[in-house]
Amino acid sequence: MVQETVKSSSEDDLKENYEINIRSLLEAGVHFGHQKRMWNPKMDEFIFAHRNGIHIIDLEQTLDRVKEAAEIISDIAFKNKKILFVGTKKQARSTIIEEAERCNSPYISNRWLGGTLTNFQTIQSRIEHLIELENKRDAGEFESLSKKESLKYDEEIDRLNKNLVGIKNMTEIPGALFVIDIGKEEIAIAEAQRVGIPVIALVDTNCNPQLIDYPIPGNDDAIRGIKLISRYMSDSIIKGHLKRTSSQGEPEDESESSPTRMVTYSTVSMDEAEADSVKKTEETKADAVEETTEPEESKE
Known part of the structure; x- marks a missing residue:
């Protein structure tokens, strides 16, 4: 589909x-x-x-x-x-x-x-962490946290997305x-x-x-x-x-x-x-x- x-x-x-x-x-x-x-x-x-x-x-x-x-x-x-x-x-x-x-x-x-290609597995682990955080946010798991903790995770998502958003779906060396x-x-x-x-x-x-x-x-x-x-x-x-x-x-x-x-x-x-x-x-x-x-x- x-x-x-x-x-x-x-x-x-x-x-x-x-x-x-x-x-x-x-x-x-x-x-x-x-x-x-x-x-x-x-x-x-x-x-x-x-x-x-x-x-x-x-x-x-x-x-x-x-x-x-x-x-x-x-x-x-x-x-x-x-x-x-x-x-x-x-x-x-x-x-x-x-x-x-x-x-x-x-x-x-x-x-x-640095390491986007030469340390690909490390970059992939950061991407996996980012996707995990986004999934938790979308599932409403941050709503049970304090405002300070929720804001901290939102800021981390924004920071990671700044450099990783374009390669989130790149699962192997191009x-x-x-x-x-x-x-x-x-x-x-x-x-x-x-x-x-x-x-x-x-x-x-x-x-x-x-x-x-x-x-x-x-x-x-x-x-x-x-x-x-x-x-x-x-x-x-x-x-x-x-x-x-x-x-x-x-x-x-x-x-x-x-x-x-x-x-x-x-x-x-x-x-x-x-x-x-x-x-x-x-x-x-x-x-x-x-x-x-x-x-x-x-x-x-």
Whole structure:
């Protein structure tokens, strides 16, 4: 019954599905990188040009990487594995919640708790404790307590939900991570590497794309860009779920093997990674948007 409801909802969502293209990426500002002085040289292959001191990202490569990532994510969803959405920066939070919930995926939008992947059983015990408290509250068991004791439990539920609400139904290690801003989410990236699961991420020009498996070069501060790419990933997950539902009992050879994964391990310390992730401001990119109408024809 629940499965049928989820399927119906997914089909309705896909009625408004769109194809991502160069024009939509351009209109969403995905091509704007950081200031040249903040760049990471390992992003050089994805940089098309620069204008007014701002790097311009090659959207043809962005489009290719988005579609590659979508295929990987859809295949993981087809195998009935969860994709964990991660985006705790202000510009990404609401989109991460909306798109993860739309495709029935877990998410982290407030703060990554150390050990979410590498100490999974401990995190699960906290989730079980939270669910137990919520069940007791819903059953009216707190009503027999003093006002002070009842308030204490309510506050504990709120505190636990702040960081765990998006992963309460994640009962096993996810099949992949989808991340916005790998500089901010460096602990999540490190844990994913340690447990051996692939990472798909939106990667700006100040980041090291070699730290993850499937980088999508693009502006990780533009809200419209984050929405555009996150929705495409969410749609791909829904398609994977629908494909699995429609093909149950019909084995497919291509589903037997796991998606190819380029295993990468960071050789830098957490402090070095943090130092490399130079924070930029929305004002800088807003100025660039006003002054830049389209990328230059060649890189200087």
